[in-house]
Amino acid sequence: MPQPTPWLEPFERAMSRDRSNPRVQVATVSPDGLPTLRTVVLRGLLGDGTPWFHTDARSRKVDHLDSERPHLAMLAWFEATQQQFRLTGRGVVHGAGAKEPWGAVRLSAWSRLSPDNRVPFFGPPPGRRYVEPVEPSSLEVPPDSFVVVALEVDEVDWLRLGPPHQRASFRKVGATWLVQQLTP
Numbered sequence: 001m002p003q004p005t006p007w008l009e010p011f012e013r014a015m016s017r018d019r020s021n022p023r024v025q026v027a028t029v030s031p032d033g034l035p036t037l038r039t040v041v042l043r044g045l046l047g048d049g050t051p052w053f054h055t056d057a058r059s060r061k062v063d064h065l066d067s068e069r070p071h072l073a074m075l076a077w078f079e080a081t082q083q084q085f086r087l088t089g090r091g092v093v094h095g096a097g098a099k100e101p102w103g104a105v106r107l108s109a110w111s112r113l114s115p116d117n118r119v120p121f122f123g124p125p126p127g128r129r130y131v132e133p134v135e136p137s138s139l140e141v142p143p144d145s146f147v148v149v150a151l152e153v154d155e156v157d158w159l160r161l162g163p164p165h166q167r168a169s170f171r172k173v174g175a176t177w178l179v180q181q182l183t184p
């Protein structure tokens, strides 16, 4: 039987005390080796605790997530419970034709997007010079530009503000999570 993901329960509890779709910051590494950050909405966690968000396949963050630099970090601060989670691992992009369960996750995410938020995925790539959006004839089927990014977590640094402050590290080695209490 697979070992439960030990940081998941406190993470989900913190999430439920704050808001259901937390705004988190995600960092990628540019081809020049520079850190780049942006805010995204954490849309959910797969059963095993894999966090995911959706974005545009043509965006800079997706561009960064190639096989040489798949590094992705996510920072979540939960005000209600005064907890910070720093998740690091590998970013995996699931687009059209994604294997299950990601194909279904992507379609379900699209179905929950409002029409206004669907339109940009049919327009020019993000970050280009602005042009007036043209409404496509149908918004039913997600275009190839709509992707889900999953963070395959291999390390978590957890901090709860006190007093006393508490900190722990969770590190995945093979299929096992190593947990260690740390000095804050």
Ligand SMILES: Cc1cc2nc3c(=O)[nH]c(=O)nc-3n(C[C@H](O)[C@H](O)[C@H](O)COP(=O)(O)O)c2cc1C
Binding pocket: 023, 036, 037, 038, 039, 040, 041, 042, 053, 054, 055, 056, 059, 060, 061, 062, 126, 127
């Ligand atoms: C509150 C908030 C929520 C956001 N949520 C998302 C999101 O879920 N997905 C996304 O792609 N961009 C989201 N954005 C926009 C990103 O922060 C960013 O500007 C955009 O994705 C382009 O980033 P990139 O050029 O680094 O790829 C959000 C911005 C804010 C302020």
